[in-house]
Amino acid sequence: MATTNFYAPPSAIKGSRVVFPEDEGHHLRSVLRAQEGDEVVVVDGEGGWHRVRIDHLASNQVVGTIQESRQNVGEPDVHVTVGMGLLTKRSRFETFVEKAVEVGVARIVPLRTRHAETGTLRRERIRNVMIAALKQCRRSRLPALAEPQPVERALSTTEVDLRVLCHGGDDRRSFFDVVGETEPGARVLLMVGPEGGFSSEEVEQAEAAGSIVASLGSRRLRAETAGLVALSAVTLSGEGPSGTGESTCEKPAEGEHAGGVSVDDDG
Numbered sequence: 001m002a003t004t005n006f007y008a009p010p011s012a013i014k015g016s017r018v019v020f021p022e023d024e025g026h027h028l029r030s031v032l033r034a035q036e037g038d039e040v041v042v043v044d045g046e047g048g049w050h051r052v053r054i055d056h057l058a059s060n061q062v063v064g065t066i067q068e069s070r071q072n073v074g075e076p077d078v079h080v081t082v083g084m085g086l087l088t089k090r091s092r093f094e095t096f097v098e099k100a101v102e103v104g105v106a107r108i109v110p111l112r113t114r115h116a117e118t119g120t121l122r123r124e125r126i127r128n129v130m131i132a133a134l135k136q137c138r139r140s141r142l143p144a145l146a147e148p149q150p151v152e153r154a155l156s157t158t159e160v161d162l163r164v165l166c167h168g169g170d171d172r173r174s175f176f177d178v179v180g181e182t183e184p185g186a187r188v189l190l191m192v193g194p195e196g197g198f199s200s201e202e203v204e205q206a207e208a209a210g211s212i213v214a215s216l217g218s219r220r221l222r223a224e225t226a227g228l229v230a231l232s233a234v235t236l237s238g239e240g241p242s243g244t245g246e247s248t249c250e251k252p253a254e255g256e257h258a259g260g261v262s263v264d265d266d267g
């Protein structure tokens with residue numbers, strides 16, 4: 001029935017029984033007008049994908065039974081962490097997060113950089129954005145969101161096969177050359193600066209930690225655009241012909257949402 005997936009954390013799933021979180025139950029009952037016997041897809045954010053039959057639709061609780069389970073539906077074949085400079089407008093960072101979940105990011109590390117030391121995050125709001133994107137794009141694993149940290153810490157604590165720092169400049173290696181070296185299954189760290197870019201000290205720190213400094217082309221991109229371009233290039237390069245998931249792209253039905261949060265305002 002529904003064109004969007006539903007989210008229930010592992011704690012809501014006991015054996016084959018799923019107790020829908022209140023907001024998801026409300027959406028099924030009052031917005032989608034689901035009926036007992038209908039089937040929906042539930043993801044648990046930890047790679048679990050379940051086809052669930054709705055057995056009980058009461059105003060205080062919606063309960064279903066798992067009919068079929070799979071693992072890692074919709075997940076990319078590469079594990080990409082994006083270190084993204086905190087941005088002056090929090091809504092831009094949130095837009096980046098929403099799109100990055102869709103494209104396949106595994107982990108996001110907000111960076112406190114020389115040119116963006118004081119930015120803040122609305123963690124609860126970002127988590128809601130991530131869950132809405134997870135359901136909408138039909139992934140099954142919720143990416144991790146690290147605490148804001150300096151470039152040096154992100155470099156030393158992220159275990160990866162390849163580190164790439166995105167930085168403009170004519171003499172840089174092309175990002176595509178670098179990405180061509182990634183293997184399916186690889187773990188990659190991509191670093192993107194804030195509006196003011198990385199300082200030369202941060203670029204040196206990254207190089208000293210074995211990062212490749214690469215260009216995304218001759219146009220200067222907004223930070224969130226740069227992050228998405230780089231992430232897309234890596235996930236697509238590591239993805240097989242059809243990926244591991246179902247890739248149908250459907251418009252949400254009228255009156256249906258993905259439990260989404262509007263990120264247009266910066267309030």
Ligand code: SAM
Pocket residue numbers: 165166167168169191192193194195196197198214215216217218219220221222223226227
């Ligand atoms: N004035 C800043 C500078 O010159 O570094 C511009 C920063 S740009 C708006 C924000 C971030 O996006 C940069 O720090 C970089 O990580 C990334 N970026 C934007 N355009 C890029 C490009 N053409 N090549 C590589 N990285 C780019």
